[in-house]
Amino acid sequence: MMMHPQDSLTHVRILIACPDQPGIVAAVASALYGIGANITESAQHTTDPSGGAFFMRIACYIPSYREVTASDEASDVETSLFEAFRPLVNRFAIRYELSFGHQRQQMAIFVSREDHCLVELLWQRQNDALLADIAMVISNHETHRATVERLGIPFHYTPISADTKTAVESRQLNLLDGRADFLVLARYMQVLSPRMIAAFPNRIINIHHSFLPAFSGAKPYERAFARGVKIIGATAHYVTEELDAGPIIEQDVLRIDHGYTAADMRRVGRQIERTVLARAVQWHIEGRILVHANKTIVFP
Amino acid sequence: MMMHPQDSLTHVRILIACPDQPGIVAAVASALYGIGANITESAQHTTDPSGGAFFMRIACYIPSYREVTASDEASDVETSLFEAFRPLVNRFAIRYELSFGHQRQQMAIFVSREDHCLVELLWQRQNDALLADIAMVISNHETHRATVERLGIPFHYTPISADTKTAVESRQLNLLDGRADFLVLARYMQVLSPRMIAAFPNRIINIHHSFLPAFSGAKPYERAFARGVKIIGATAHYVTEELDAGPIIEQDVLRIDHGYTAADMRRVGRQIERTVLARAVQWHIEGRILVHANKTIVFP
Amino acid sequence: MMMHPQDSLTHVRILIACPDQPGIVAAVASALYGIGANITESAQHTTDPSGGAFFMRIACYIPSYREVTASDEASDVETSLFEAFRPLVNRFAIRYELSFGHQRQQMAIFVSREDHCLVELLWQRQNDALLADIAMVISNHETHRATVERLGIPFHYTPISADTKTAVESRQLNLLDGRADFLVLARYMQVLSPRMIAAFPNRIINIHHSFLPAFSGAKPYERAFARGVKIIGATAHYVTEELDAGPIIEQDVLRIDHGYTAADMRRVGRQIERTVLARAVQWHIEGRILVHANKTIVFP
């Protein structure tokens, strides 16, 4: 494919899933080559070479032929990809998902009183370590309004109780509608309703302050103290209807000893909670995560 | 205290437990100084400075006044310590446990088919990394007889089934009687009866191939695979009547990813199982571990 | 020792160093018991039981007899300790250093353009994870003035060049005089002069963005990239005249792979730099660190 002087390059990330069979990689790579793509990253995973499921992530640069405007460019390349992949959909039953480097995803952060995860995401965003926009912060407490608004990010105070839950979630869904691609629960101490979860399938990232499945549910540090574990952890996962049982995205741990109280664990645990959450958010933004059978494939 | 030319030094490790109150450290240190001890290591732990429990570990060298013979020397220093500590027992209600550097503890290793933990303990023993003697290896399989006997260590084959359990454990207890100070379950795939456990309270070390309390019970790697965790672990703990619920001595973990099958986890998990078990055994031998409220204090 | 109703408890941390010999622990513990101290933490280290150096850290609560005022109380307990330790100074040649829980240490933070370490220290201070006051922030750039002043912390802009170095350091020393107990170089891209270092011996903590002694000096990530290491690290150390060669306080590492550019390392390395620096600062504040022979003893 010839590049014309006016061509520009669009960075595209493609996630692919289909039943495994020979020829997929060749067909996908050829289709991409046909529209001039230069593949810079590719990784694949097969649950079982005979009769399993096949997953693939490709990052590539695709030349765009028309003059570039934010909206045009995407549709130009998107159209090429759509045409190029149509035969693959028929032949291999592939499903694919595209994300474009120049289209920043919008995230909404939910937070309660503890601020370490919020502060981390704000700081990483300020330093361009997270390539997404923070569309809004939603909280059931006013505590962090100043911190958030100072950065020019909308802050919505949505106090919630058992009685008001349905109404408040409706308001939250209105706020999010069309403005957020995914949600991050940055130590948000409320359980989301199935309706909320269904609105963002595999698009709500929660941080749990234990090494799941150990100590799922409430007060994990207190229970870790009671059990006398020598290592504590944190787990970022997608939220599903079953509490703390969604697909695990990332985990990390920290060594402790008999001298740690539950309060000490809570204090040092914040370091891994924020780091693990930020890594999960980054991978989500970079389109590295596929969910299959309540587990994640995280492409390197 | 003057050292006479014929004096020799005995290395003693002392574990102390009592209700916390001011003056304990001073009293213990003074008592030891009174019999000429040079303290080389000391560490303490208080569950709560007002009204909690106090724990201490001291390692010291104590001169012995009589000519040294393996049995005499111990009793000589032991007697001094007994006299020196008597007032403390009355005043502070301290309980203490002594172990002597020159008296090697005797351990019995229980193993089934998988050999990685056994091989590790044998190799560490051969290389003087574990300062205890392996009094015997007991197994419900003949698999490792040659490996064990080649090193001059007695190997006892004790096949076991639900029907023969009581009888076989009686035979095992006979074998152990007077010959083993503590037991190491180096991937021994049998559940010990309460009678067996009672015979070695806080003296049976088991290795469990998961990051307890996650995946306690059978087939932890299969369940870790099913849950999609990103980190696997191993846990060494003292055996109590409740399965996999005894005081945790040591844990360690290993990062995995979506590409690991349960079999892969089993393979790489062996590296942490053997290392974690060997560390726990070493700390037990060095008298670093106190059990309190189903948790361990592991003195550094 | 009787406690009178008006007595209050002062938390004291004591670091002790002297030539090793029998009786030190007993003498120190007895002296402390004599003034009513309740020892809550103690740890010791000997470089060599025969003829080596002995080091000890004790944390305790000591009752104070006079009415408490911020200045009185310290001198009250300080006087008791001074009297109690005088015989030990003579007998064992001990040197000791005291710090009091109620006397917050004052730290001055030096920073250049990169803010991750500064932000971490400010956030930890805001959340009472660091029990010291930030007396001032000194920078050769104006970049972080707003961030710092918003929290009510004085910010001093001290641009510096080879020509102005002596004068600027004099101004910095004036700013610090009587206001800072120790300095933290939170990614401060200037080499301190011997005069500055001599003013705060073992009281200037620097963070170096490599796993020292690998890649000491400039551009460690670029050199780590060139060498192809598989793990990168960060090192907090006390500043001495020899660049990057002072006593190491803490280190930590992070696994990377062949896909990381030097820029990627710089980005992810920030996570360990800030964590390692914050840990070192905390240990310094808690009086856990002794320097001996250009190495640190960090008491647990």
Add this chain to the structure above:
Amino acid sequence: MMMHPQDSLTHVRILIACPDQPGIVAAVASALYGIGANITESAQHTTDPSGGAFFMRIACYIPSYREVTASDEASDVETSLFEAFRPLVNRFAIRYELSFGHQRQQMAIFVSREDHCLVELLWQRQNDALLADIAMVISNHETHRATVERLGIPFHYTPISADTKTAVESRQLNLLDGRADFLVLARYMQVLSPRMIAAFPNRIINIHHSFLPAFSGAKPYERAFARGVKIIGATAHYVTEELDAGPIIEQDVLRIDHGYTAADMRRVGRQIERTVLARAVQWHIEGRILVHANKTIVFP
């Protein structure tokens, strides 16, 4: 491609290197599809998408058309691959390396007195964790003859000194000729001559007991002790003429504290030395490692 009933599958691993340009992945995948390959693993790395070097690893199953015999099968599939890749060699200037799952590589282990790395490799080989054959063990000491010969592995005693070096290396090269695909220096305390290194380019794996480039050369633990580091490490690398400066394959680390003597470091360091070396050997066997610009690309 049709599979006939008599077809069998050959597991092939392919390492590819060439200048980066669009179309490589498509061309390689299509070529493989053309000979009926089912790709089960693929990974790629580009040093720079414009004008950099491109590297790829593919693992696949390729049907073989003739009746299978150990020698025939390889040449059958090898011929297909040779034909399929010929156009790629011309078009993209690719270089490629093949290894076949059914052809076990032959490794020769060099060892001196310390046995922990040797024991680890022998144990992993016995347990089928390392899919290569140990063709021989060569040592400048007789120490481990019995351990090695008991497993039916040839042991060659080749004492060596400055005077005899050339002659002894000639003898070693004779022993290795046609019998070893790669060498593992499992704590072999001799520096190989350039001639020896040239005979096995990027095929000699050494384990160095430090976190290179820190403490390259002799006595790393002693120097780590002197420097007061808080973490020690081990490094597996390919041997080049410059001592301890070859491409790093794998590193790992272990936390220590001020209480560790150099002897303690040596003892615990063995755990990481053997683990790091075994991982490097395994990756080498699985054809995961490419060397470029004195660095390794290790495909996941």
